[in-house]
């Protein structure tokens with residue numbers, strides 16, 4: 001029976017069901033036990049499965065991940081929580097040098113079937129160090145899978161798949177979506193890793209989004225109807241593995257593409273996507289691939305985050321610049337007026 | 346060294362039981378004479394003879410690897426000559442079913458563990474993987490990111506205990522690496538979860554060029570355990586008898602549920618950090634010579650001869666054994682290794698991503714083209730063509746482009 005539940009609840013249910021099915025699945029991290037995590041995503045897991053299966057660790061992120069590597073070598077499947085995006089950085093060495101590489105360094109003898117859950121991105125009025133979009137660091141590291149759900153259904157389905165995956169998954173949870181709701185009947189199984197999904201079909205241009213920008217893209221596409229544009233919205237769902245096929249197929253059809261990303265733009269995932277689209281769809285493109293991203297600044301204070309975040313208006317501005325009338329985008333012509341900042345470049 | 350340091354007065358028995366001795370444990374003096382100890386037993390002579398044998402083999406292997414590196418057969422080799430007592434005692438104190446977590450310095454320990462020397466040197470020959478099967482050998486790949494392996498050892502030990510197995514994990518680590526956060530996080534986690542892990546710090550006085558005095562203000566590294574509730578001990582690391590004895594106690598402590606154990610071994614590396622290092626820039630000959638007088642192999646040999654457990658013929662037969670092992674290592678390392686470029690894409694994920702499949706195909710095509718052009722009777726090498734094309738006209742193209750660009754600029758103005 002379908003039930004209206006939150007995104008956070010769907011994540012919680014995914015862990016609960018995985019723990020019930022396989023006693024090798026463990027959940028640990030900071031405050032995940034009695035408290036149920038600062039976002040309550042692990043609520044009730046300790047009560048249901050005991051403090052052996054869901055437990056609080058000392059406050060040390062490298063320790064959590066490194067310890068989990070060792071535990072995974074004995075057959076456990078750790079699902080660890082990093083309390084916030086920017087507080088996962090102490091674990092970066094363990095993640096990049098060990099979690100990502102152990103399979104390779106042992107010629108396949110030792111995989112690391114681990115999930116590292118990272119609440120990420122902004123839009124919740126968080127103070128500094130609580131709103132980073134850190135996906136590019138992980139996506140740039142071979143050996144990691146980088147997954148980011150945008151719907152309640154995917155929150156459940158992708159997390160179940162992440163836990164079942166033989167490879168390490170950095171599971172990035174858009175914080176601002178924790179309280180979003182949808183009618184779903186659990187358990188639900190969506191498209192597998194490596195499949196992007198068309199969330200809204202359209203003919204005129206493709207909006208490429210993932211995680212926190214998917215709702216922005218959908219809203220922009222609705223607003224664009226009034227302007228006479230029929231926009232397609234693609235939810236990438238898994239940054240790694242990346243679905244070149246769905247992405248290229250869409251842009252070849254629409255001939256125009258805007259990539260959205262909340263993270264600062266320079267050297268980000270959106271740039272990678274734009275390059276891949278350009279390599280594969282050059283002859284179908286009627287305009288350069290544009291990006292709408294955060295600016296190249298540290299994540300701003302709550303009062304200014306709306307200035308930073310990709311907004312519906314900024315997306316529509318970018319769509320307007322897709323050379324509908326064959327006029328080159330003056331932002332990119334030398335000597336043209338303002339050379340665009342990354343924010344709407 | 347810090348002989349005036351006694352446990353602070355008023356500490357409860359529990360705390361005192363965790364603290365290391367103020368003076369490193371020694372059971373054999375540098376001349377090979379026993380110095381009796383109330384707490385630590387002298388291991389049975391049989392084990393010590395075996396230890397001697399393995400130390401001699403280990404040293405010969407190490408010298409051979411250093412020589413092969415000079416001849417360019419290895420990309421790099423971090424020698425552990427001088428640290429034989431630590432390398433061998435660590436491995437002898439654990440069972441084959443226990444797990445060992447080595448660093449780059451532990452080639453000798455891995456040979457002692459029974460891993461094929463050829464495989465031990467795979468990584469250092471410049472390959473991308475560790476050479477041996479870590480699951481079959483119960484030995485993690487040699488770890489280079491300092492101290493990171495201590496967390497894996499703590500986690501593995503806990504994971505094993507959780508599943509009712511009595512496995513102990515032994516992690517090697519250097520003195521310099523005790524400054525890394527992961528070492529402290531590992532001790533803290535191991536303490537909290539009572540992981541049966543033994544952390545063996547080989548304090549060889551240097552981290553590359555940096556002496557211990559610049560690494561820490563602690564009276565001894567073994568004192569780092571108390572802050573985490575970890576039982577600790579310090580040992581004369583060039584005393585094979587003390588090393589084996591203390592490590593056996595440490596392993597037993599861990600196995601029987603006592604939790605983690607930290608052992609600091611005071612030793613010295615006789616060679617430079619690696620073949621690529623020049624140790625004369627940071628330490629003088631007199632210092633090195635001083636440590637020659639504390640040689641662990643000679644020390645054990647003197648002792649075993651004095652108790653009649655070793656004679657000339659036994660020493661000779663061990664020497665002969667080591668020579669044939671060295672010859673075998675030489676022969677096998679002089680053979681070129683087959684590298685398979687396509688395997689580079691194989692173990693990044695359990696199943697390669699579509700991007701990796703494409704990249705693999707690209708390299709396969711490049712290799713096929715290379716093979717074809719190598720077979721061709723009068724080869725016009727593809728990349729030679731590319732080179733001439735790339736070398737010649739581009740200069741012109743560049744100039745043309747520049748001219749066009751400045752023209753464009755003029756026009757704009």
Ligand SMILES: Cc1ncc(C[n+]2csc(CCOP(=O)(O)OP(=O)(O)O)c2C)c(N)n1
Nearest residue numbers: 450489490491519520521522549551552553
């Ligand atoms: C995290 C990290 N930082 C720096 C290095 C470079 N490095 C390799 S060995 C070494 C010295 C380590 O000294 P020590 O821990 O005393 O071990 P030893 O080499 O003496 O056995 C350094 C700095 C490294 N491998 N990892």
Ligand SMILES: [Mg+2]
Nearest residue numbers: 519520551552
């Ligand atoms: Mg050292």
